[in-house]
Amino acid sequence: xxxxxxxxxxxxxxxxxxxxxxxxxxxxxxxxxxxxxxxxxxxxxxxxxxxxxxxxxxxxxxxxxxxxxxxxxxxxxxxxxxxxxxxxxxxxxxxx
Amino acid sequence: xxxxxxxxxxxxxxxxxxxxxxxxxxxxxxxxxxxxxxxxxxxxxxxxxxxxxxxxxxxxxxxxxxxxxxxxxxxxxxxxxxxxxxxxxxxxxxxxxxxxxxxxxxxxxxxxxxxxxxxxxxxxxxxxxxxxxxxxxxxx
Numbered sequence: 631x632x633x634x635x636x637x638x639x640x641x642x643x644x645x646x647x648x649x650x651x652x653x654x655x656x657x658x659x660x661x662x663x664x665x666x667x668x669x670x671x672x673x674x675x676x677x678x679x680x681x682x683x684x685x686x687x688x689x690x691x692x693x694x695x696x697x698x699x700x701x702x703x704x705x706x707x708x709x710x711x712x713x714x715x716x717x718x719x720x721x722x723x724x725x726x
Numbered sequence: 727x728x729x730x731x732x733x734x735x736x737x738x739x740x741x742x743x744x745x746x747x748x749x750x751x752x753x754x755x756x757x758x759x760x761x762x763x764x765x766x767x768x769x770x771x772x773x774x775x776x777x778x779x780x781x782x783x784x785x786x787x788x789x790x791x792x793x794x795x796x797x798x799x800x801x802x803x804x805x806x807x808x809x810x811x812x813x814x815x816x817x818x819x820x821x822x823x824x825x826x827x828x829x830x831x832x833x834x835x836x837x838x839x840x841x842x843x844x845x846x847x848x849x850x851x852x853x854x855x856x857x858x859x860x861x862x863x864x865x866x
Binding site for chain 1: 780786814817822825829830850857858861
C-alpha cells in the first residue's frame with residue numbers, strides 16, 4: 631500500500647469517525663435532555679420542591695415567632711415590675 | 727403441557743431480565759478497565775500486528791502508540807472531557823485498522839481479523855459510556 635493511499639484512507643476514516651461520533655453525541659445529548667425534563671416534571675421532584683419551599687417558609691415563621699416571643703417576655707417582665715409597685719402602693723394607701 | 731409452558735414463560739422472563747441487566751452494564755458500567763485494555767493494545771499490539779500483516783505504515787505504527795499513551799494519561803487523570811477526546815482518537819485508530827484490513831482484502835479472510843471490528847465496537851461503546859457519564863454529571 632503506498633503512502634498516498636494510506637493518507638487518503640486515514641483522512642476518510644477520521645472524517646467518518648468524526649461524523650459517527652457527532653451523530654451519537656447529539657443523540658446522547660437529546661436523550662439526556664429528555665431524561666432531565668422527565669425528572670423535573672415527575673411527582674417526586676415536584677413534591678420535594680414543595681417540601682423545600684414549605685421548610686423555608688416554616689423556618690422564616692419560626693424566626694419571626696422567636697422575635698415576638700422575646701418582645702412579649704420583655705413586656706411581661708415590665709408589667710410584673712409595675713404590678714409589684716402598684717400592689718405596694720395599694721398596701722400603703724390601705725394602711726392610711 | 728401447562729407445566730412446560732409455565733417453565734418456558736419463566737425462562738423467557740429470566741432471560742429478558744438478564745438481557746436488560748447486560749444492556750445496562752454495557753451502557754453505564756465503569757469504562758476505565760476497558761479504556762486501559764484498549765490503550766495498552768493500541769500501544770503494544772496495534773503497531774506489531776499492522777506492521778506484520780499490512781507492512782510499514784507510519785500513520786498507524788507511529789501515531790497509534792502515542793494515542794494509546796495519551797489515553798492512558800487521560801484515564802489516570804480525572805478529566806472526563808480529556809477521556810472523551812482520547813477515546814475518540816482510540817476509536818478512530820481501531821476503525822482505521824478495520825478499514826485498512828478491509829482495503830487490503832484481509833478483513834474477511836479469516837475470523838481472527840474480525841477482532842478489529844470488535845475492538846472498534848468496544849472502543850465506541852467505551853466512548854459512549856464516558857460521554858454519558860459526563861452528561862450525567864452536568865445534569866446532576
